[in-house]
Amino acid sequence: MAAASPEIRGLGSDEDEFRILKVQVIAGLRLAKKDILGASDPYTRLSLYDPVNGEITSLQTKTIKKTLDPQWNEEFFFRVNPRKHRLLLEVFDENRLTRDDFLGQVNVPLNQIPTENPNRETPYTFKDFLLHPRSHKSRVKGHLRLKMTYLPKNSGSEEERTDHTEDMEVSPEQSQLLPPLPPGWEERQDNLGRIYYVNHENRTTQWQRPTMHKGRRYFVNHNTQTTTWTRPVIQVHSGLLYKTSEAVALPSAAGLPRSRTPSQSTVTPEESLQRSPGPEATAEFGFLPAGWEVRSAPNGRPFFIDHNTKTTTWEDPRLKIPVHVRRRASLDPTDLGALPPGWEERVHTDGRIFYIDHNTRTTQWDDPRLQKSAITGPAVPYSRDYKQKYDYFRKKLKKPADIPNRFEMKLRRSAVLEDSYRRILSVKRTDLLKARLWVEFEGEKGLDYGGVAREWFFLMSKEMFNPYYGLFEYSATDNYTLQINPNSGLCNEDHLSYFKFIGRVAGMAVYHGKLLDAFFIRPFYKMMLQKPITLQDMESVDSEYFNSLMWILENDPADLDLRFTIDEELFGQTHQHKLKPGGSEIVVTNENKSEYIHLVIQWRFVNRIQKQMSAFKEGFFELIPQDLIKIFDENELELLMCGLGDVDVNDWRQNTKYKNGYCSNHVVIQWFWKTVLLMDAEKRIRLLQFVTGTSRVPMNGFAELYGSNGPQLFTIEQWGTRDKLPRAHTCFNRLDLPPYESFEELREKLHIAIENAQGFDGVD
Secondary structure, eight states: OOOOOOOEEESOTTOTTOEEEEEEEEEEESOOOOSTTSSOOEEEEEEEEETTTEEEEEEEOOOOOSOSSOEEEEEEEEEEOTTTOEEEEEEEEOOSSSSOEEEEEEEEESTTOBBOOTTOSSOOOOEEEEOBOSSTTOOOOOEEEEEEEEOOGGGGTSOOOTTOBOOOOOOGGGOOOOOOOOTTEEEEEOTTSOEEEEETTTTEEESSOOOOOTTOOOEEETTTTEEESSOOOEEEETTEEEEOSSOOOOOOOTTOOOOSSOOSSEEOHHHHHHTOOOHHHHHHHOSOOTTEEEEEOTTSOEEEEETTTTEEESSOGGGGSOGGGOOOOOOOTTOOOOOOTTEEEEEOTTSOEEEEETTTTEEESSOGGGOSHHHHSOOOOOOOHHHHHHHHHHHHOOOOSSSOSEEEEEEOGGGHHHHHHHHHHTOSSGGGGGSEEEEEETTOOOOOSSHHHHHHHHHHHHHHTOGGGSSEEEOSSOSSOEEEOTTHHHHOTTHHHHHHHHHHHHHHHHHTTOOOOOOBOHHHHHHHTTOOOOHHHHHTTOHHHHHHHHHHHHSOGGGGTOBSEEEEEETTEEEEEESSTTGGGOBOOTTTHHHHHHHHHHHHHTGGGHHHHHHHHHHHHTTSOHHHHTTSOHHHHHHHHHOOOOOOHHHHHHTEEEETTOOTTOHHHHHHHHHHHHSOHHHHHHHHHHHHSOSOOOTTOGGGOEETTEEOOEEEEEOSOTTSOOEEEGGGTEEEEOOOSSHHHHHHHHHHHHHTOOTTTTTO
């Protein structure tokens, strides 16, 4: 009896230029484990598609239960046009409770597939394809083993060459081959399966694939007969400008935030023009301190004269005051002054106020008095409990009496981390680090009256927290929040001394009122304060862990056959760790699941990094008394160490989406943004913390804001009734905003919600 013909999916048999593609999905190798409950239940979905017209057909393999190395050994046949079509293979972990988890994908062009030839002495064999993420957020690893061949044309009647492949002219949609990396670059995968790129020349990492730039601009220094890619900088010294003999590039690490405060010692000509403060800036920052005067250089750039010390500087002395203690209250909506010339205020038929610009014959809902850069940019914060704590903290940090006037560091920019490490760790009496910092960079003549030291902290943040060195790594949820790398000892044998050094630098930053340019996960601050880490802290760091543990907490885990152990993969090998003595023999039940969850959290955040965190705290508490730091909570400690950051309200507004009836022109949304514009800097940050769980914005603005499930814009959803307060969902960056009936009501309720939210408990 003849065997049944296999089902052929894809194009119809009347299509031109088609071939029969035979795909054997053999196996998956070392797939990612997507939760803490053990092995996955993987299956593969095959989709034949046209890059222009979309999917043609799709099907999937059977599901293999409880394994990370599934064996499918299934065959599929497709009728394809090799010039136009591609095959996408996606591996998923079947999940009965929620949506299936993504394990990786392979996207195969079909123009280079060999043709089957039974007369070939060595038959074509399988190939292992590296599984790729859909985005840098995806956590994938492993390979997909496939064998793909075309069937001979006309069942072999047409003579074909043994090694024939469909090497045809590639359509524009398929010409997606990536160019080679520039010299000195390397492609790697992190522990989450995300691809990143290492620049070995300047020891930095980034997510974006580097490219060779034809026609790239470079700079020639005729004084030293050298060239450089980096624009020569202009240095500041005693109020005079002169060009440096060498152009120095500041190291950059992907995922770390920009400097919030411009360096006093190096600014580019473009930056000097952009940062020239006008009348608005003067009004924003208030009056100069006693004995100070502002004048303009011949190029129009303002500089500042300190008649007390007879010195000059480009840096506004008002910016030296921490942003959270500058004196100016929130704006009063009833005291905004007159409208700009040519503007008129009118009332719409529905009662809303709108504004007419007779100069340009346009109308808008937004009050033009709130569109000044001094308002939409960083505003001056108001006084609250945090300021009182900060004042008390600064008062208690008294300078020792028997130390020199200053602590000098002479460093090389090209080796700032190593030079600083040797200089600071060599200090036996740590009180010396509390003296005024005096930083000098080799070959530069900048005098350090605070700006160079601030730049040093900026450079040190870029270096210390750079994942290139293996001491820190990006957290599971995003590519800009850092956590201690539990395997740092494999990257650096002296890692504990480096963590002590980093602790000292962080303590120096807090003592001297400077800021670190870094993001840390919330449990990091709680460990510094010796506070217990809870299940809710897990949500913002690793949503998959959190969801798995929540399921255990809300259900009976007996059917899962869990033990008091945890599996950790390192360099392709899985290691089992016992959460308690004899843990491999103890089954997780309803009675002991709370203990199990507690031990998992301890292992995830505490036990694996105990030595590193102890070394960091040893260095930090050598400068900052441990009891004194406990007056802050974890949110306030983040503000103390890393500052507020600058919030661009216009960028925030442009990258916000609305749901459930709200839109950008809805009256409640207009009131909301008016409320935000009237807020000062600290309240804006409090609002941001309330909704997103962090006081910072990603490096490239609100467009790159992340939630627990990937890129997630700031979202405002209509919810509830006017008698309720707004509520937040930090894992989705979502604010549930009731439809209030007046601007004053919305403003009051929003302020109450922000000010009375204790951490993140009960928010989501």
